[in-house]
Amino acid sequence: MSAQPINPSVPPDHVTIEIDGKSLVVPKGSMIIQAADKAGISIPRFCYHEKLPIAANCRMCLVDVEKSPKPAPACATPVMEGMKVATRSEKALKFQRSVMEFLLINHPLDCPICDQGGECELQDVSLGYGRSVSRFNERKRVVADEDMGPLVATEMTRCIQCTRCVRFTADVAGTYELGGMYRGENLQIGTYDGKPLTTELSGNVVDVCPVGALTNKVFQFRARPWELTARESLGYHDAMGSNLFLHVRRGEVLRTVPRDNEAVNECWLSDRDRYSHQGLYSEDRAVKPLRKVNGEWKEVSWAEGLAAAAEILKANQGDNLGVLVHPSTSNEEGALLARLATGLGSANIDHRINNRDFSDAATAEVFGLPLAEIEGADRIVVLGSNIRHELPLLHARLRKAQTQNGAKIHVVNPVDFDFAFSVAGKQIVAPSKFADALANAELRSAVQGGTNTVLIVGGIAENHPQAAAIRAAARDFAAATGAKLCRIPQGANAIGLTRAGVLPAGKDVAAMLADPRKAYVVYGLEPGLDFADAPAARKALVGAQVVAFSQFACASTRDVADVILPIGALPEIDATLTNLDGREQSARAGGKLPGEAREGWRVLRALGGELAVAGFEFIDLAGLRASLAPVNVQVSASAQPVLAGEGMEVASTAAIYRTDAVVRRAPALQSHPLNNAPRIVLNADDAARLQLQEGQMAKVGTDAGKATLPVVVDARVAAGSVWIESGHGATAPLGAARVSVVAA
Structure with a gap:
C-alpha cells in the first residue's frame, strides 16, 4: 500500500474543505458556519452566536453537504477533510426557506410597533428566505410577559426560542436566571420564578436577542434606529474602558450599545456603562x-465666572492652593490641570481621592498581564475586591478562565462575596489581615503549580488605611510565586492621570484635607460622596475658597464652592482615557452640552489665559493633543494612618450603582435589585456581642462623623468587621478605619 501524499501548504491541525465551490483551509474541529464566516460566505442563523455555546435548535443554518442524505446544521457540523458544502444550492435554499416558514408561524405581525424594527435579524433573514404569503391559518399562540426588572423589557410572544439569552445568562454571566419551560409548541423562555434579572450584565440579553422579545426598557418607544447617529465612546465608570457606541438623536443620548474590541470588552457591556x-x-x-454672592447663588456670564475664578486663584497661589481631581477626568483635562497647578506655583494636586494610605507614594499601574490574557491564567488570586461589582467584565473573564481553562481561583476578602465562579480556596478575614493572608504557606503552595498565575488587587485593599503594607505583601507574593501583579486602578483614568502628572510633589489628598489649603480647585467631583473621607473633605473645603468645575450643581458642591463652572461629561466631549492595560482610547462627543456648559479643556484654556500661565497657548483640541507628553512626578509620601482605637474594622466597597455622580443619577440603575439601600452588615457573633438584631437601627461612626443605619446580619462577613457600601449620603460620614457600633 503506497503512502498518502501530504500537502505541505496545509498545517497539520487543519483540513481542506470546499464551500460553494471555494476551497478553504480551516482548523480541525471547527464548524462549517465558522469556516464560512471566515471566508465571508453568508449562512443565515438565529441561535448561533460566536461567543455562546452551540445549541443548534433554530435549524436556520441548514446546508447541503455532499454525500449526506439529510440537511446538516452548519453551526453544529464539524468540518472534515475533503468535505464539500453548498449553502445556496436548490436543496439548501429549500431547507432554509422551510425553516423560515416554521419560525414565522407563531411570530406576531407587529413590526411597526416593535422596538427591534429596523435592526431585527428576523426581519433581515425573512426578507431573503421568507414567503410573501403565509399558508398558516390557525391562531397564533400568545405568551404572557414577565417583568424582568427596570432594564430589560419583554414581549415573549415574539420569541423564537433561539435560547441565546438562556446561554448568555448561564455561560457568560453565570447566573442561570433564564431557561426554557414546557415542551413542544408550548415552549417558552422565562425566569420561572418571575423575579427581575439580577446579573450586572443583563442588558447583553437585548443585544443577543435576534428578535424583539427582549428590548432595552430605558430606550423603549423613544426612537427608531434610523433616526439615531452612532458616536464612538468609552465606558468611564471603571478602569476597563469598555468600547461602546452612543446612539444620539438631536444631541440627546438615547441608548448605549457595545462596540466590539476583543482586547477590552469583547462584544459585551456592563449595565453600569449601558444605562448610565x-x-x-x-x-x-x-x-x-454660578457665583456665590453674599451667601446666595447667582447665575453669571462666562466672563464673570472666569474672572471670579481667576481672582480666587491669583490670591491663593503657591502652597496655599490645592487641586483635587476626579479619577475619571480625561487625559487632556488632566494635563491642563497639572499645567495650571504648576503655573500657579502649587505642587498640591492629586486624583487619588479614594485612597487613604499614601505612605508608599503608590500610583496606578498597568496590569502585569493584559486583560485579554487573564482568561488564559490557570491560577488566580483575588485580593480585597468584590470583583463582580468593581469590574463586571473582568469578573466575566475570570469565570471564562475557570470554565474554559480550568483555572483555580482563590480569594482573600473581608466578605464572602457572591461570584459566578466556584472558588478553589478562600480566606475571609478583616482587611488589616490581608498581608498575613498572602503570606499563608497554604495559599502560596496552592498556586505554586501554576504556569500562568495572576494576583488581582482590588479596591478594598487599595483604599484601606494599611494599603501600603498590603501592596508590599502583594509584591512579595508575586515575586515568590511568579504571579503577574494586577492592581486595579481606582478610577476610570487613574493611569492616564498618573502619566499626565496629576500627582503631588507637595501635599497629597489626605494631607490637603488634614492641613487645609486656603483655596481649592475641585474638578469633576461631587464633594459630599466622592472622597474616601467625606467629613474631612467638607471641613477643609467649607473653610476655603473653592472653584468647582462640575457637571452637576448638586447640594454638596453648592455647600462648599464659591464659583461653579459647568463642564461636559465624557459622553458630551472629545477626549482620551487610558485603561488598566495602559491602552489609550478615544471618545467622540455624542450628547449635546446642556445649556451654557462647555468642554472642560475649553474652560481650562480660557482660565489659563486669564491667569497668563504657560502651556495654554494652543487654540484647538488638536493643538492641545500635540503638546501632550508623559510627565514624571516624584510623588511625595505622607505618614501612614494608624489603624488603632476601639470598634469594628470597616470593610468598605463602592456600591455598584453609586460609583460616581452620573451613575447615581440614572433612575433605572437606582431601581436595580443590586442597588442596596444604605446599611451595615456584620456576622452573627459580632451582632450578638453588640446586642444587635437583624433590621434594628444602629449608630455607627467616630467623633468625626456618625450615621444611623439598619443592621443586616450575614455569616459571610469576617469576624471583627463591618461591611459598608460607599456612595450613599447616609454612609458618607463613615470614612474612618474603625467605627463604634451601638444600638440606636
Whole structure:
C-alpha cells in the first residue's frame, strides 16, 4: 500500500474543505458556519452566536453537504477533510426557506410597533428566505410577559426560542436566571420564578436577542434606529474602558450599545456603562456659571465666572492652593490641570481621592498581564475586591478562565462575596489581615503549580488605611510565586492621570484635607460622596475658597464652592482615557452640552489665559493633543494612618450603582435589585456581642462623623468587621478605619 501524499501548504491541525465551490483551509474541529464566516460566505442563523455555546435548535443554518442524505446544521457540523458544502444550492435554499416558514408561524405581525424594527435579524433573514404569503391559518399562540426588572423589557410572544439569552445568562454571566419551560409548541423562555434579572450584565440579553422579545426598557418607544447617529465612546465608570457606541438623536443620548474590541470588552457591556447615560439629564445638571454672592447663588456670564475664578486663584497661589481631581477626568483635562497647578506655583494636586494610605507614594499601574490574557491564567488570586461589582467584565473573564481553562481561583476578602465562579480556596478575614493572608504557606503552595498565575488587587485593599503594607505583601507574593501583579486602578483614568502628572510633589489628598489649603480647585467631583473621607473633605473645603468645575450643581458642591463652572461629561466631549492595560482610547462627543456648559479643556484654556500661565497657548483640541507628553512626578509620601482605637474594622466597597455622580443619577440603575439601600452588615457573633438584631437601627461612626443605619446580619462577613457600601449620603460620614457600633 503506497503512502498518502501530504500537502505541505496545509498545517497539520487543519483540513481542506470546499464551500460553494471555494476551497478553504480551516482548523480541525471547527464548524462549517465558522469556516464560512471566515471566508465571508453568508449562512443565515438565529441561535448561533460566536461567543455562546452551540445549541443548534433554530435549524436556520441548514446546508447541503455532499454525500449526506439529510440537511446538516452548519453551526453544529464539524468540518472534515475533503468535505464539500453548498449553502445556496436548490436543496439548501429549500431547507432554509422551510425553516423560515416554521419560525414565522407563531411570530406576531407587529413590526411597526416593535422596538427591534429596523435592526431585527428576523426581519433581515425573512426578507431573503421568507414567503410573501403565509399558508398558516390557525391562531397564533400568545405568551404572557414577565417583568424582568427596570432594564430589560419583554414581549415573549415574539420569541423564537433561539435560547441565546438562556446561554448568555448561564455561560457568560453565570447566573442561570433564564431557561426554557414546557415542551413542544408550548415552549417558552422565562425566569420561572418571575423575579427581575439580577446579573450586572443583563442588558447583553437585548443585544443577543435576534428578535424583539427582549428590548432595552430605558430606550423603549423613544426612537427608531434610523433616526439615531452612532458616536464612538468609552465606558468611564471603571478602569476597563469598555468600547461602546452612543446612539444620539438631536444631541440627546438615547441608548448605549457595545462596540466590539476583543482586547477590552469583547462584544459585551456592563449595565453600569449601558444605562448610565440617563444620569446626564438629571435636574441638577450645571448649565450656567454660578457665583456665590453674599451667601446666595447667582447665575453669571462666562466672563464673570472666569474672572471670579481667576481672582480666587491669583490670591491663593503657591502652597496655599490645592487641586483635587476626579479619577475619571480625561487625559487632556488632566494635563491642563497639572499645567495650571504648576503655573500657579502649587505642587498640591492629586486624583487619588479614594485612597487613604499614601505612605508608599503608590500610583496606578498597568496590569502585569493584559486583560485579554487573564482568561488564559490557570491560577488566580483575588485580593480585597468584590470583583463582580468593581469590574463586571473582568469578573466575566475570570469565570471564562475557570470554565474554559480550568483555572483555580482563590480569594482573600473581608466578605464572602457572591461570584459566578466556584472558588478553589478562600480566606475571609478583616482587611488589616490581608498581608498575613498572602503570606499563608497554604495559599502560596496552592498556586505554586501554576504556569500562568495572576494576583488581582482590588479596591478594598487599595483604599484601606494599611494599603501600603498590603501592596508590599502583594509584591512579595508575586515575586515568590511568579504571579503577574494586577492592581486595579481606582478610577476610570487613574493611569492616564498618573502619566499626565496629576500627582503631588507637595501635599497629597489626605494631607490637603488634614492641613487645609486656603483655596481649592475641585474638578469633576461631587464633594459630599466622592472622597474616601467625606467629613474631612467638607471641613477643609467649607473653610476655603473653592472653584468647582462640575457637571452637576448638586447640594454638596453648592455647600462648599464659591464659583461653579459647568463642564461636559465624557459622553458630551472629545477626549482620551487610558485603561488598566495602559491602552489609550478615544471618545467622540455624542450628547449635546446642556445649556451654557462647555468642554472642560475649553474652560481650562480660557482660565489659563486669564491667569497668563504657560502651556495654554494652543487654540484647538488638536493643538492641545500635540503638546501632550508623559510627565514624571516624584510623588511625595505622607505618614501612614494608624489603624488603632476601639470598634469594628470597616470593610468598605463602592456600591455598584453609586460609583460616581452620573451613575447615581440614572433612575433605572437606582431601581436595580443590586442597588442596596444604605446599611451595615456584620456576622452573627459580632451582632450578638453588640446586642444587635437583624433590621434594628444602629449608630455607627467616630467623633468625626456618625450615621444611623439598619443592621443586616450575614455569616459571610469576617469576624471583627463591618461591611459598608460607599456612595450613599447616609454612609458618607463613615470614612474612618474603625467605627463604634451601638444600638440606636
